[in-house]
Amino acid sequence: MRDKELLSVVERFSRLLLLKEVGVNGLSKLRKAKVVIVGCGATGSHIAELLVRSGVRNLRLIDGDYVDEKNLYRTTLFTEEDAAKALPKAVACANRLRLIDHSVMAEPVVDRLTSSNVEELLKGFDIIVDGTDNFLTRFLINDYSVKHGIPWVMSGVEQWYGNVWLIHPVGSNPCLRCVFPKLPETVGNACNILGVLPTAVTMAATISATLVIKHVLGLGGEEGLERTLYTFDLKRSDFYKVRVTKNPSCEVCVHKKFRYLSNDFSHEVAQPICGTRAVEITPPQKIRLNLKALANKIKVGRVLAVSEYSVKVKVTPEISVVVFSNGRAIVDGITDVAKALTIYEAVTGIKLRDS
Ligand SMILES: [Zn+2]
Incomplete structure (x- = not known):
């Protein structure tokens, strides 16, 4: 560590360093x-x-x-x-x-x-x-x-x-x-x-x-x-x-x-999230989505937010969907798994079921 960096660390943690149970050795353990x-x-x-x-x-x-x-x-x-x-x-x-x-x-x-x-x-x-x-x-x-x-x-x-x-x-x-x-x-x-x-x-x-x-x-x-x-x-x-x-x-x-x-006890493609009114969708295959491109072509609902990590779409006043870049999604405001899958497929264009 350079002298200037070391000095800044010592200054930042000066009150922590004063604890006899911590000191320089303890802080070094915490940093590592x-x-x-x-x-x-x-x-x-x-x-x-x-x-x-x-x-x-x-x-x-x-x-x-x-x-x-x-x-x-x-x-x-x-x-x-x-x-x-x-x-x-x-x-x-x-x-x-x-x-x-x-x-x-x-x-x-x-x-x-x-x-x-x-x-x-x-x-x-x-x-x-x-x-x-x-x-x-x-x-x-x-x-x-x-x-x-x-x-x-x-x-x-x-x-x-x-x-x-x-x-x-x-x-x-x-x-x-x-x-x-x-x-x-x-x-x-x-x-x-x-x-x-x-x-x-x-x-x-x-x-x-x-x-x-x-x-x-x-x-x-x-x-x-x-x-x-x-x-x-x-x-x-x-x-x-x-x-x-x-x-x-x-x-x-x-x-x-x-x-x-x-054993995976919790890995259904669509499952209600315990303690909420939401369903989680996990595609079985590996997916990499360009979320900005997806947001531009969404025809169902209104895009509320988009970033490189997630896109949020309001589908109805009660239901919204957040899709992540690996294709996982959370459909909020619903507990019916089949309906949540239908909404996911309509929003993303990704088919998870045989039609
Ligand atoms: Zn035990």
Whole structure:
């Protein structure tokens, strides 16, 4: 590092460097740490921001969704402008992180994490951060984490409550499936739309980012950080530390069965998105779209926004479609899968069904 650069880093982080647990060595560890964040919605993007402000600068951001006005009340990093442009959350997040620290290497990946891309997308990172809202993806991350011995931080938030846990399933440490052997009942059927308090999101993000920092700094091993679930209830102002233990018959960390890595449980061409009135369309074949050209020839609906990453089309007053450059799309305002496919085909001109 050149002298001038070094001086600017020392100045920027002078108050962080004063912490005896951090110092020059700790800051150097944070600057070198490679962090992958799965899900850049309210929780994931806030964790990303806190990590970058704490000195982390190597991040991959994975998210298949776009910024919508409905997200803004609980998201600290995104703006109305991001929503008006229908920017992918991963791209909006990376853009904002570079404004906080120009030296940040934030790589956006506009896709969902699935069993088909998990090995490629999570490879080479020191720690994985869960910014998702579903257990299917968490089970997938957990399989990967156990198989490769890579730690991950789980965080779940709903209503006034949150759970956060640094999972490092090596030795006698438990994994997620030691505590949740099966998918919770609500997954895949009920899909209840629950409210969430913005401060519950930021609370969970703060605890998650702190756990990442402590892990990178090598703190907390003695206090059993990896065997502690942090849980809070902001309605009652209660905070707990729950001791979690290894299940001696765990399918994943004991018997090494990684069925979420080998089966894609969520990869239909069209499927409703849990907890929303939207359908996600994922073409089975690889597609590369020129979105500006597509926007110019759209005959159905009105183009609201177009960028190199996404195009947003208003189809009816209630229904809009956002198409990404890899052909994936989110049809918002509808839950009927067949109708969503019809709208997708009409907007993009791409046929996904035999007629
Ligand atoms: Zn386990």
